[in-house]
Amino acid sequence: MHLAHSRSLFFLAFIACALIMGGVFYLEYGVGLEPCPLCIVQRVFMIAFGLISLAAFLHAPGKIGWRIYSALILLCALAGAGTAGRQVWLQTAPAQDPASCLPGLGYLLQTMPFTKVVSLLFDGTADCIEINWTLFGMSIPEWSLLAFAGLILLAAYQLLQRD
Template sequence: MIDDLRRLSVRDWSLAGLSFCALMMAVALGLEHLVGLEPCPLCILQRVAVLSAAAVFLVAAIHDPVGRAGAVIYGLLSLAAVGGGIAVVGRHLWLQSLPADKVPSCGPGLDYMMDILPLQQVLAQVLSGSGECAEIDFLLFGISLPGWTLVGFLVLALAPLGLLLAANRPRRGYRWQG
């Protein structure tokens, strides 16, 4: 099975990652527009992480580098985007685990903060959390949306790892001795 995965190209792994990013965004937008769940600021940052990974996968799929360096660069960039998403989800899950008396108060909306504050201060304020990020609006099989988003990011991490695997693929004409 590892040999089959090793045969996949950078483009194959990139298209798989891009497709999973599209699925994650479709679910997020469906829950927002069809179900009526409004995203909190941390949810929006998670979407930014998904879109960042999608952008890297798109460029990697179009470029489809033959050499190892390109696969490693795209693998590390997409892994950084996915890792950032996992970090934000971790913060979100931590906020949801707090007792009600320890939850930070709700702050101003993200749109308002983006209008009046510099980006660095907006990010600091969003990552410090607010009461709206601690609310659990939806459960599926007893798992909140950030929990499912964490599962999504962990599955998505397979694509950057696949890119790194593709970087270690033997070159044509070289016989693999493993």
């Protein structure tokens, strides 16, 4: 039996996501930083990762079940890392002319087809390029990318476990 049993790792992953989301909500409501559309997409992937991890912990699946849960959380972590990586790239790339006045995500989802909304989100907006806050010289998307990288490692470990 492994020292880090799969069920306890799913719970650890859920706690990590809950702490990250707590920090994110503190930055939004305590500090007053407004999330850009790419930040919201990253939040969705983080919340999905956390909820799937919680479901896996509560379900306590067998070998095939935890591999399925592990694959699902790996997909969430990869998608979140891709989104965070795109935002980091937008922030570090030479200045372009992004759409500076995109309406809110809710409005876009109500008025446009989903594929068009996704395309607009990944093109980036002026809000996505702005760096309003840093910690140890890293912006929020860079911290998000780092967090998703850690979650990818955790999910890959879960998926590749032999037990």
